[in-house]
Amino acid sequence: MKILLVCAGGFSTTMMMEAMKKVVKQSQKLAEKDYPMEAIGVDKLDRYLQEYDVILVGPQLSHKYDYIKEEADKLQKPTVLLTSDIYGAMDGATVMKQALIAYRKNKLAQ
Amino acid sequence: MKQEKKQGTFEKFEDFIRRTLVPIANKVDRNPYLTAIKKGMVVMTPVLLLGSIAAIFPSIPEFIKAPSVTNWFENYGYVFDLISKVSLGLVGLYAVLAISYFLSESYKLYTIGSMMLSAIAFLIVAMDVDKNGNIIASYLDSKGLFTAIFIAIISVKIYQFFTKHKLVIKMPEGVPDFVSSSFELITPTAAIGVLFIVIRTIVDSLTGGVLLPQVIMNFLAPAIGSLDSLWIIYPILCLRLVFWFFGIHSAVLSPILSPIAVQYLSENIAAHKAGEQLTHVITNGTLSAFANFTGSGVTIGLVLAMLVSRSQRYKKVGAVALLPSLFGINEPVLFGVPIILNPVLMIPFIFGGAFVGMLPMIAMKIGLLNYPIFDPPYVPVFVEGFLTGFDWRAVIIQVVQVGLSFFLYLPFFKVLEKQELEMEKKSNETKSTSVISDEDAALLGDLDF
Numbered sequence: 253m254k255i256l257l258v259c260a261g262g263f264s265t266t267m268m269m270e271a272m273k274k275v276v277k278q279s280q281k282l283a284e285k286d287y288p289m290e291a292i293g294v295d296k297l298d299r300y301l302q303e304y305d306v307i308l309v310g311p312q313l314s315h316k317y318d319y320i321k322e323e324a325d326k327l328q329k330p331t332v333l334l335t336s337d338i339y340g341a342m343d344g345a346t347v348m349k350q351a352l353i354a355y356r357k358n359k360l361a362q
Numbered sequence: 363m364k365q366e367k368k369q370g371t372f373e374k375f376e377d378f379i380r381r382t383l384v385p386i387a388n389k390v391d392r393n394p395y396l397t398a399i400k401k402g403m404v405v406m407t408p409v410l411l412l413g414s415i416a417a418i419f420p421s422i423p424e425f426i427k428a429p430s431v432t433n434w435f436e437n438y439g440y441v442f443d444l445i446s447k448v449s450l451g452l453v454g455l456y457a458v459l460a461i462s463y464f465l466s467e468s469y470k471l472y473t474i475g476s477m478m479l480s481a482i483a484f485l486i487v488a489m490d491v492d493k494n495g496n497i498i499a500s501y502l503d504s505k506g507l508f509t510a511i512f513i514a515i516i517s518v519k520i521y522q523f524f525t526k527h528k529l530v531i532k533m534p535e536g537v538p539d540f541v542s543s544s545f546e547l548i549t550p551t552a553a554i555g556v557l558f559i560v561i562r563t564i565v566d567s568l569t570g571g572v573l574l575p576q577v578i579m580n581f582l583a584p585a586i587g588s589l590d591s592l593w594i595i596y597p598i599l600c601l602r603l604v605f606w607f608f609g610i611h612s613a614v615l616s617p618i619l620s621p622i623a624v625q626y627l628s629e630n631i632a633a634h635k636a637g638e639q640l641t642h643v644i645t646n647g648t649l650s651a652f653a654n655f656t657g658s659g660v661t662i663g664l665v666l667a668m669l670v671s672r673s674q675r676y677k678k679v680g681a682v683a684l685l686p687s688l689f690g691i692n693e694p695v696l697f698g699v700p701i702i703l704n705p706v707l708m709i710p711f712i713f714g715g716a717f718v719g720m721l722p723m724i725a726m727k728i729g730l731l732n733y734p735i736f737d738p739p740y741v742p743v744f745v746e747g748f749l750t751g752f753d754w755r756a757v758i759i760q761v762v763q764v765g766l767s768f769f770l771y772l773p774f775f776k777v778l779e780k781q782e783l784e785m786e787k788k789s790n791e792t793k794s795t796s797v798i799s800d801e802d803a804a805l806l807g808d809l810d811f
Contacts, residue, residue: 263689312611315387315388315391336697339698340699342694349798353798
């Protein structure tokens, strides 16, 4: 499952990504190699979207979420708009869970 | 009772902004022209970097007084003039290429063809030749930047019009793609060539030999020049923070700000190289290193206040936020405190944050800090401040910014802290709610870690 994190410049989502990687590393059940992640600025979205399985969107892009979701829906990829409080706390575990849930829900729907 | 009324007004205000600002931000972000300008200005980075280097390196012999160094600069110092001409001297040309690339990409046109067409159109109106047939390139630099923006958009639109209405020469099926693409270019090339030659001759006859870029610059001068005034800069800095306050990344403003910042930086570099007085304070370096020092709204003071807070939650947010703040990233503060949509912090964040962010620009204006000649890459905050104008006084001014920021946010933070401490006392009994519903959690099943 490849995870793509999107924010305006790709800086704060890089922090979020590091937090998530740490969770995966410490987890007994998850292996790092199964969860490649990348954090990018939204301008690069169209070039990356194809390759990833779950798209996570930072709350500072909530005004653009509809557009991102539209693009992702075309490729049948699940998107999650991260909420402010988890993002502010850089809560990697919750976001990782949200990503897994979105991925599984999407799989079930297909 | 009074509290309730206050909340009501804030909510009305929030609702008003949601109905006005958010759709604007959305439109700007989805507008193909503005997006292409924004992306195009980002790729001017290498051009500006080389330009800065060409302006800074020639002063090395002043610091290292070894004969070998002096000798080298005497013999080969001209390379810096060359680099300067190749980078800043042609920034308009690079801009037309970059913007037409991004715009034609968004229209799914033949990108390299669009870039060629736009470059030709730009050179027709911005280049000149002397009696001996030598090229005069004096308007291909930042003076041609805004012309480049207009021409890239017009040329790509013309090309798009021709493709859309099938006014192009189509090759039969089976002809290789690159061959048919080049045939496709014939009619739009003719149209664009004729159009811009006509424009050039009209401008020529109306103005008596003045080139289009100069006409456009004269026309835009009042608007662009106004950004040199602190009275205009302050509301713009406030506006950036208004966007942030409503959770919208301030990059929404960059299609307007970044071409001006690019032009200003290249003019500053040119003035520095020529030994003249620098005039512009607004560059991407200034905005990032000073206006956004430790993140939008100069929130370092709030982070420090949180670190010494008695509230467990704020202490945690402060700890998470400290390190990224030192790299100018403050999303953990914006979303964690949160500042966004927090009525208590609205006034200090928008009006106070803009003022603390503007402080170094005031220092520049009164001669206490060098004007910017460099857009630093992502480096820690104090280094970034130093590199912007190669001035160690930037560090002192940033320390002052830290202090001001602390006293700006502290009283407002105390209000939040008091509320939070009461909440924490209460919530010891109640369970916190999670964003993940039980139903969703069941999906995780065995993967719960």
